[in-house]
Amino acid sequence: MQRFKVNLPVFVGSVAVIALFVAIGVIAPKRAEAIFSGMQSAILSGFGWLYLLSVAIFLFSMLFLAFSRYGELKLGADDSEPEFRYLSWIAMLFAAGMGIGLMYFAVGEPITHFASPPEAEPLTIAAQREAMSVTFFHWGVHAWAIYSVVGLSLAYFGYRYNLPLTVRSGLYPLLKEGIHGPIGHVVDIFAICGTMFGLATSLGFGVLQINSGLNYLLGVPQSIYVQLLLVAVVTAIATISVVTGVEKGVRILSETNLFLAVLLMLFVLVVGPTGTLMRDFVQNIGLYLDGLVLRTFNIYAYEPRPWIDSWTLFYWAWWISWSPFVGMFIARISRGRTVREFVTAVLFVPAMFTFLWMTVFGNTAIHVDTTIANGELARDVKADLSVALFQFFEYLPWSAVTSTLAVLLVSIFFVTSSDSGSLVIDTIASGGETATPALQRVFWCSLSGIVAAVLLSTGGLTALQSATISTALPFSLVMLILVWSLFVGMRADLARTQSPGSVGPRAYPASGVPWQRRLAMTLSTPDKRAVERFLQASVLPALEAVARELTRRSRPASVDRDAETGALTLTVPAEGHRDFVYGVQMSEHKLPAFTAHDATVANVRYEARTFFSDGSRGYDIMGMAVNQIINDVLFQFERYTGFVRSPESSLLAASPEEQ
Numbered sequence: 001m002q003r004f005k006v007n008l009p010v011f012v013g014s015v016a017v018i019a020l021f022v023a024i025g026v027i028a029p030k031r032a033e034a035i036f037s038g039m040q041s042a043i044l045s046g047f048g049w050l051y052l053l054s055v056a057i058f059l060f061s062m063l064f065l066a067f068s069r070y071g072e073l074k075l076g077a078d079d080s081e082p083e084f085r086y087l088s089w090i091a092m093l094f095a096a097g098m099g100i101g102l103m104y105f106a107v108g109e110p111i112t113h114f115a116s117p118p119e120a121e122p123l124t125i126a127a128q129r130e131a132m133s134v135t136f137f138h139w140g141v142h143a144w145a146i147y148s149v150v151g152l153s154l155a156y157f158g159y160r161y162n163l164p165l166t167v168r169s170g171l172y173p174l175l176k177e178g179i180h181g182p183i184g185h186v187v188d189i190f191a192i193c194g195t196m197f198g199l200a201t202s203l204g205f206g207v208l209q210i211n212s213g214l215n216y217l218l219g220v221p222q223s224i225y226v227q228l229l230l231v232a233v234v235t236a237i238a239t240i241s242v243v244t245g246v247e248k249g250v251r252i253l254s255e256t257n258l259f260l261a262v263l264l265m266l267f268v269l270v271v272g273p274t275g276t277l278m279r280d281f282v283q284n285i286g287l288y289l290d291g292l293v294l295r296t297f298n299i300y301a302y303e304p305r306p307w308i309d310s311w312t313l314f315y316w317a318w319w320i321s322w323s324p325f326v327g328m329f330i331a332r333i334s335r336g337r338t339v340r341e342f343v344t345a346v347l348f349v350p351a352m353f354t355f356l357w358m359t360v361f362g363n364t365a366i367h368v369d370t371t372i373a374n375g376e377l378a379r380d381v382k383a384d385l386s387v388a389l390f391q392f393f394e395y396l397p398w399s400a401v402t403s404t405l406a407v408l409l410v411s412i413f414f415v416t417s418s419d420s421g422s423l424v425i426d427t428i429a430s431g432g433e434t435a436t437p438a439l440q441r442v443f444w445c446s447l448s449g450i451v452a453a454v455l456l457s458t459g460g461l462t463a464l465q466s467a468t469i470s471t472a473l474p475f476s477l478v479m480l481i482l483v484w485s486l487f488v489g490m491r492a493d494l495a496r497t498q499s500p501g502s503v504g505p506r507a508y509p510a511s512g513v514p515w516q517r518r519l520a521m522t523l524s525t526p527d528k529r530a531v532e533r534f535l536q537a538s539v540l541p542a543l544e545a546v547a548r549e550l551t552r553r554s555r556p557a558s559v560d561r562d563a564e565t566g567a568l569t570l571t572v573p574a575e576g577h578r579d580f581v582y583g584v585q586m587s588e589h590k591l592p593a594f595t596a597h598d599a600t601v602a603n604v605r606y607e608a609r610t611f612f613s614d615g616s617r618g619y620d621i622m623g624m625a626v627n628q629i630i631n632d633v634l635f636q637f638e639r640y641t642g643f644v645r646s647p648e649s650s651l652l653a654a655s656p657e658e659q
Helices: 008-027 029-067 086-096 100-115 125-139 141-159 167-180 182-218 224-244 247-271 274-290 292-297 307-332 339-370 376-383 385-393 399-429 438-498 515-523 528-552 596-600 626-644
Strands: 558-561 568-572 580-590 604-612
Touching: 008 029, 008 182, 008 399, 008 438, 029 141, 029 292, 029 307, 029 339, 029 438, 086 339, 100 125, 100 182, 100 339, 100 376, 100 385, 100 399, 125 141, 125 274, 125 292, 125 307, 125 339, 141 167, 141 307, 141 339, 141 438, 167 182, 167 438, 182 224, 182 307, 182 385, 182 399, 182 438, 224 399, 224 438, 247 274, 247 339, 247 399, 274 292, 274 339, 307 399, 307 438, 339 376, 339 385, 376 385, 385 399, 399 438, 528 558, 528 568, 528 580, 528 604, 528 626, 580 626
Parallel strands: none
Antiparallel strands: 558 568, 568 580, 580 604
């Protein structure tokens, strides 16, 4: 039986916090709703401004990183290449923008703001404009800026610093090895709790909408017992998924779901007022951009109103709590991208699709309400937001088909969200491990269902929202530190590449390779065995010689061989800054084809390529003699020690003995 892989302090701490919220509902079910409501009001009245300001900082920080000199940095080594083709990567980001929330709020939110706008006169042309601009604001670039902070932090420090894909890794420039201590544990606990309650909130919305859809289609009663049964069924399906490892099936299901969702949107676009909708789409974008800055900072300080607590601040808290889940997803598919590519794609691709989705459903719903429904749709939505989509379909052709499809879509989103969210939580709780025992993943999947069920039964959506808002508060502070840490880490990496004496992707000329030998090395095409012999006969003795001398001079060093890849690594540990690493590994790349015959032959060149702890570009040292390799190692070590003494480096501060 596979042993459990958990970071014990993180596991115990996060379960304890989650259990506290669940215990309130179990021990005092009649008072739970009042307790959760009071908690929500206290947090929003005292810290609502912090949510608003934090999200503004996230957005402007991401834009600055993308369009400044930091945008050229890679999520990985300098010579790393993207794992996915650009169109495939964009498609996956596109998929990340879909979910239960868009199904639940596509009709409900625009209609609600149309009937009860924050500032305009209800049910007027001005209310239509405000309804769509507010909806765009809640689902636009601010949400994706929140996801970008976590995703960029995970990808940058995970792929460039070779750290685990956990939130604590984003604090490495500030804490160094301290990320493995108590502060790192607390950060991951906040991330797990936020994700758990963000997941529970999404599942709660999904259950309410599925129940409403089944009531519309089959007459199934809308009751807490039906909703709890739905939670149990969906959690069971998700649990089967994580036990049997049907990741491929879930991925196919997700892609099919995305296709059906787009098909549903196109159906509404075609049967609705198509020409009007396209005009609305253009103007909605203009209205959104026109009020972007004011809405970003507008907390209604001079004329307080509960609207912002129920909508904007809840959304910001929901996105913050959901950010480890979405952030880890987009980080995993973004290795090799530049910071500029990452931020611009993550901010704008899903947001533009969401804008089109909200325009098609929202503006069509408003059109229906002001014409054939004669206000009836707005009244139905006001009475129960979860029925909005199904009441809307009643005014369109084939309502039974579209409603059935909507229930199916929400159900599949429900399953995949529960499955994927539980896997993300398990990864964080295990310290970045992805190959964990099935029983461990089942635990988190089951716990997410229990949390959603208990909160739904004791306080409904109020309890879910309160839990989300409460856990998002500490994690918003963590995210602010992540932004600071990103600037510190990136500034240090740029200082290294731009520091005096820095060199490009080549070996140090003083390594002593004669030009004739260098030319011969360039023209040669070593095979795999030749590189393996070179690593054993030349690289290993060179690294071991340097390690012995450094150790003799009170700088302990070690040489390690990767059993799987055969890579050799010289490591010089350092306190207070990044270790010195000089590694050599076998790599391969195809040679250019100069003739038609060459193009048909698998002509591959094998190299002995260097790699370093800072992610900088490596180079081929194949053919160097032992002394030449030693000279190259010493050159890189001189650059390293010179940089850590440099005042420009705030990340790699010099240790006392080097000053």
